[in-house]
Amino acid sequence: MDRIRIRGGNTLAGTIHISGAKNAALPLMIASLLTDDTLTLENVPHLADVEQLIRILGNHGVDYSVSGKRVGQNGASGRTIHFTARTIVDTTAPYELVSKMRASFWVIGPLLARCHEARVSLPGGCAIGTRPVDLFIEGLTALGARMEIENGYIVAKAPGGLVGNRYVFPKVSVGATHVMMMAASLAKGETLIENAAREPEVADLAACLNAMGARIEGAGTSTIRIEGVTSLSGARHRVLPDRIETGTYAMAVAMTGGDVTLEGTRPDLLENALGALREAGAEILEAPNGLRVRRNGNGLQPVDVVTDPFPGFPTDLQAQFMALMTRSSGVSHITETIFENRFMHVQELARLGARISLAGQVARIEGVPRLAGAQVMATDLRASVSLVIAGLAAEGDTFVNRVYHLDRGFERLEEKLGNCGAEVERLSS
Ligand SMILES: CC(=O)N[C@H]1[C@@H](OP(=O)(O)OP(=O)(O)OC[C@H]2O[C@@H](n3ccc(=O)[nH]c3=O)[C@H](O)[C@@H]2O)O[C@H](CO)[C@@H](O)[C@@H]1O
Ligand SMILES: C=C(OP(=O)(O)O)C(=O)O
Numbered sequence: 152m153d154r155i156r157i158r159g160g161n162t163l164a165g166t167i168h169i170s171g172a173k174n175a176a177l178p179l180m181i182a183s184l185l186t187d188d189t190l191t192l193e194n195v196p197h198l199a200d201v202e203q204l205i206r207i208l209g210n211h212g213v214d215y216s217v218s219g220k221r222v223g224q225n226g227a228s229g230r231t232i233h234f235t236a237r238t239i240v241d242t243t244a245p246y247e248l249v250s251k252m253r254a255s256f257w258v259i260g261p262l263l264a265r266c267h268e269a270r271v272s273l274p275g276g277c278a279i280g281t282r283p284v285d286l287f288i289e290g291l292t293a294l295g296a297r298m299e300i301e302n303g304y305i306v307a308k309a310p311g312g313l314v315g316n317r318y319v320f321p322k323v324s325v326g327a328t329h330v331m332m333m334a335a336s337l338a339k340g341e342t343l344i345e346n347a348a349r350e351p352e353v354a355d356l357a358a359c360l361n362a363m364g365a366r367i368e369g370a371g372t373s374t375i376r377i378e379g380v381t382s383l384s385g386a387r388h389r390v391l392p393d394r395i396e397t398g399t400y401a402m403a404v405a406m407t408g409g410d411v412t413l414e415g416t417r418p419d420l421l422e423n424a425l426g427a428l429r430e431a432g433a434e435i436l437e438a439p440n441g442l443r444v445r446r447n448g449n450g451l452q453p454v455d456v457v458t459d460p461f462p463g464f465p466t467d468l469q470a471q472f473m474a475l476m477t478r479s480s481g482v483s484h485i486t487e488t489i490f491e492n493r494f495m496h497v498q499e500l501a502r503l504g505a506r507i508s509l510a511g512q513v514a515r516i517e518g519v520p521r522l523a524g525a526q527v528m529a530t531d532l533r534a535s536v537s538l539v540i541a542g543l544a545a546e547g548d549t550f551v552n553r554v555y556h557l558d559r560g561f562e563r564l565e566e567k568l569g570n571c572g573a574e575v576e577r578l579s580s
Pocket of ligand 1 (some may be wrong): 172173175177253254280281282283284285286287288322323324325326327348460466467489490491
């Protein structure tokens with residue numbers, strides 16, 4: 152199993168190209184199931200989750216081909232992929248494929264809308280909470296589907312097709328909002344979704360669906376109106392930049408000090424997190440095609456954050472911000488409100504010398520003057536990268552084990568950080 156060695160202590164300087172967003176690319180790829188025409192996606196990141204979803208889509212009958220110019224410093228990112236679901240050959244998404252990744256469950260929406268049936272295994276994904284699927288069941292039931300759980304599978308049927316309806320989410324869910332938008336696009340009549348997720352990835356999916364001929368209004372706000380159409384066509388769409396990758400590297404620079412330009416990204420995608428970074432003492436400047444992060448000399452201030460759905464502070468940056476706060480000059484508090492078990496990095500950060508205590512969903516972080524390298528274990532995707540950030544500032548060598556978690560969501564991390572002066576090496580075994 153691969154692991155990563157980080158020799159801490161270097162400041163970061165240079166440019167990092169931000170990839171297309173994993174959490175936008177996945178639902179966009181799934182949208183290809185809605186049409187027998189070709190959906191072309193540009194700026195698709197090269198990630199384990201993307202490769203896994205390609206396998207899952209292939210099982211349903213989606214053909215794909217890769218083409219186009221690659222962008223990025225070393226010519227290894229930003230693929231253009233063409234997806235064609237000419238015929239859906241199988242409406243079952245099996246456990247062996249779906250259990251590896253939460254988003255794969257979302258095929259239930261397009262399969263049900265296009266084929267009027269789907270049998271999808273209950274999902275896997277990062278072990279950060281119980282992550283039920285009740286909102287998907289409720290939402291699709293509102294559109295007229297009959298939903299049953301049988302032997303670990305959700306069996307969904309809508310023999311006459313889905314029918315538009317009003318559905319008010321009792322709780323904000325990104326995935327269930329994606330699925331409702333995809334399903335309602337091919338339902339009869341109008342669907343009104345209230346208390347929808349407002350994440351930029353939802354708006355990105357809606358833009359792509361509209362380019363395919365859907366009629367969606369309001370995506371990016373909490374009320375989405377969808378007028379169903381009888382069929383969707385192909386389209387070409389560029390995956391939006393990864394705001395979580397952006398925030399992660401911004402936090403890495405704030406941690407080590409230095410001056411790095413993050414290119415190919417948009418500050419408006421993560422204003423809340425950038426605000427927290429500014430409060431902590433980093434300078435964030437707009438750059439022509441992205442942003443520039445600097446911290447020279449001044450120390451890190453403690454900052455309290457509470458995770459919230461967009462536009463709040465993203466739960467997917469919580470672990471990284473905690474790593475940063477371990478070196479602040481005082482006490483900070485981080486409250487996790489989205490997932491009930493997303494503090495697994497705490498005990499690993501402690502191995503590096505961090506002082507963190509937990510009381511329910513609140514972590515109290517007492518900044519320490521130094522961290523020291525150690526062996527640590529990646530427990531989930533964002534937790535893994537928080538250990539990398541801590542390792543960059545720790546004295547000596549940090550070894551992050553189980554990096555397959557990292558490979559789900561960070562493209563060429565060693566290379567991107569290495570180009571800015573970090574000593575990060577992948578050790579294969
Ligand atoms: C691939 C992808 O885009 N993953 C992101 C997506 O996950 P995902 O779409 O799984 O997250 P949700 O927004 O659905 O989850 C938010 C909360 O709702 C709960 N819930 C969700 C569905 C449901 O049927 N019932 C229910 O109770 C979840 O357990 C969680 O407590 O949004 C999360 C919140 O921003 C991010 O951390 C993930 O990185
Ligand atoms: C939690 C995440 O992914 P998933 O929803 O696929 O588990 C994530 O991207 O941080």
